[in-house]
Amino acid sequence: MTALEVHTDPAEVGFDAGRLARLDRRLARWVDDGQLPGYLVTVARRGHLVHVGSAGYRDVEAGLPVERDTRWRIYSMTKPITSVAAMMLYEEGAFELSDPISRWLPEFAETRVYVAGSAQKPVTAPQLEPIRVRHLLTHTSGLTYGFHHATPVDAMYRAAGHEWGTPAGADSAEVCRQWAAIPLLFQPGAEWNYGVSTDVLGRLVEVLSGQPLDEFFEQRVLRPLGMTDTSFGLRDGDDVDSLARLYAAVPGQPGGAATGFAPFDTMGAAAHSKPTFLSGGGGLVSTAADYLRFAELLRRGGSYDGGRLLSARTIAYMTRNHLPGDADIETFGRPVFAETPLRGVGFGLGVSVVIDPVRYGVLTNVGDYTWGGAASTVFYVDPVEDLTVSFYTQLLPSSTLPIRGHLRQLVNQALVD
Structure with missing residues (x-):
């Protein structure tokens, strides 16, 4: 997976292509309804990329469409990368x-x-x-x-x-x-x-x-994975137009759904250059192709393209529930507003983990692990189905639309093997 090029027939890895098309129809409806500026979604199974879908614009006002190499503020999707970096040091006995x-x-x-x-x-x-x-x-x-x-x-x-x-x-x-x-x-x-x-x-x-976080990432994580378009803010020489514009939902009536979105340039401009604070919790910009490499690293148990960052046992340990008594976040956590339910979902080392799909209320499997970003981006890995799925847009807050649940139900309903 060097780029977002689909070379595998979905049927070869157990997908019904016709049913998988439902995913884009649902996502594109939010674009057509004026609730989402644009999106890009990827679906891979058993290491084969079988679907890349997109619609809408990375910059609505400038008429710039979403492209496969569009860069996105991934915000809290930075967290799993930082967690992997820390666990690499853990494996060294630090x-x-x-x-x-x-x-x-x-x-x-x-x-x-x-x-x-x-x-x-x-x-x-x-x-x-x-x-x-x-x-x-x-x-x-x-x-x-x-x-x-x-x-x-x-x-x-x-x-x-x-x-x-x-x-x-x-x-x-x-x-x-x-x-x-x-x-x-x-x-x-x-x-x-x-x-x-x-x-x-x-x-x-x-x-x-003994290194700044950007140097550690570059030398120990990003370069080994071939993540050439991932950095803390845009780098010198990067095209600002390659970075999608950041939008915020426009509230509707009190208690009602959002009625649209508007540019949020005061916050969005922070990603136009390298910041002073290198936020391990939310500072990276990336592309779908780059982050797919990271998600595949996790799915494959810590190795990618012949290189190994972590042991398979460490990945397995990170992606199990670490909350006391195998509790879910709803039981053990503070009642903060979230896009998806916190019931039936535990937390590992850097990712949330589904521990009870029925209680979660979403078509998925035990052990599905995930995390998303403030601008509605998200990725997940389903070890049971051998899936990696990622979604990108730039809409604040992530609770505006029920994207994350729809991704799972629409991807999983398309599986026929």
Whole structure:
């Protein structure tokens, strides 16, 4: 899979081509209805790319269509890459999952834990359990995001300049110091909450490796995988027009669906150049062809094109549920708004994992693992069906349309073998 070229008849790997066409018809309807600017979707089985579909525009106002080499802000789809980078260091014996992160990031040794009160006058307590490396990988650290708008701790993040971005001029070392000065949402390991854990993990990779995160990625992950169009923001000489424009949904009536979208250039422009803060939680731009290589690395158990980044056993360990008692996120987690249900879904080391498809309410299999980005991008690997599927667009927030559930039901209904 050097490029997005389909060389395999879907029937050769168990797909009904006619039924698979339903996928594009459904996705294109959102484009035709003015709810989605454009999209690109890939479907591969047993290592063979069998479908690439697209419609609409990467820049509606300029009339630029979605193309196979369009670049996308993948936001939180950066997280699995950072998790793989960390686990490569784990395989070298750089740390144990139970190690307190304060061993390398001492600013987190005395971080307080929120108990009660307002953002202006919080009541806090000491940590009873230190933040450990596994807490970063599983989002059980007590760190959060300012954009949740759910708790006083979220408000403290926003007050410190951490909502959809970070303070100007602050690098990864500085933003970690700032986060460490804000109380944790809960005692480490006590709950699941989506937050900046993977950004802190990215800083840990830097400290352990002695390299900036972009250099580690380039030398250890991207170049070995042939991911030549993946970087933290556009690089010098990159064509800005190759990067899809970022859009935000335009709300409809209160409680109703979005009625359309509008450009969100104030946020989108951040990806036009390399940022000061190399966000391991959301800083990469990529192409569908590049990310397919990464997804295939996972599906193939840590190797790709003859090279090996991780052992198959490590990938298997990462993609099982690590929440205590095999709980799902809905039971163990904070009630943050998400596009897909959190029931029946656990969390591994860097990816969510389906543990009960019936409870999840989506046509899929136990062990399906996935993660998506804020602008509605997503990928998943289904080890039972030997599938890798990815979807790209640039629409905020990711909860605007039920894309992720539709991908699974429409891909899986097309399987006949």
